[in-house]
Amino acid sequence: DAKTTQPNSMESNEEEPVHLPCNHSTISGTDYIHWYRQLPSQGPEYVIHGLTSNVNNRMASLAIAEDRKSSTLILHRATLRDAAVYYCIPRTNAGNMLTFGGGTRLMVKP
């Protein structure tokens, strides 16, 4: 599995955009990049995923570097409810297991 590097924690102000980076320099060409988040006292929750192109959904946007060695999760307007641990997870076609690293703890200030 590709190894990922994420900041341990980040802070944001409410209503401002947040860019959460992830380095995955050993990712293979067929690995999808998934992002999950875990709110306090809850199970992980899917956020977004992509392969090569940038992706948008109602929760967030995912920007993938051209060389695919890094990606950035973008929350366009952070709310207090977005305070969570965010996990970047490369996934191979070979299996369905999610390998969770340490993630980034996002704190949102009112």
Add this chain to the structure above:
Amino acid sequence: EAQVTQNPRYLITVTGKKLTVTCSQNMNHEYMSWYRQDPGLGLRQIYYSMNVEVTDKGDVPEGYKVSRKEKRNFPLILESPSPNQTSLYFCASSPSWGAVETQYFGPGTRLLVL
């Protein structure tokens, strides 16, 4: 509402007393799995099931059993719990086996083994 449910949500037990944590999903998903979450170690997969009657070990299967007799249910069995199995457990499901599939997680079961 599409969801994964787990029961119980909280459980305190003693060493050696067999217990079962149930997991059920109402989305007709083929793939189900169990994870445990421990401070500093993140989430680790215990067992998974690709379909009815098909199960396999994850990263940390020792001390656990599972069964998949029906598509919707995937119970986790601890035949003889020990204190090192004190943890937060999550069940997850996804439509099928594949790298693009979204996994849906249950709310978690917090287990304390004395």
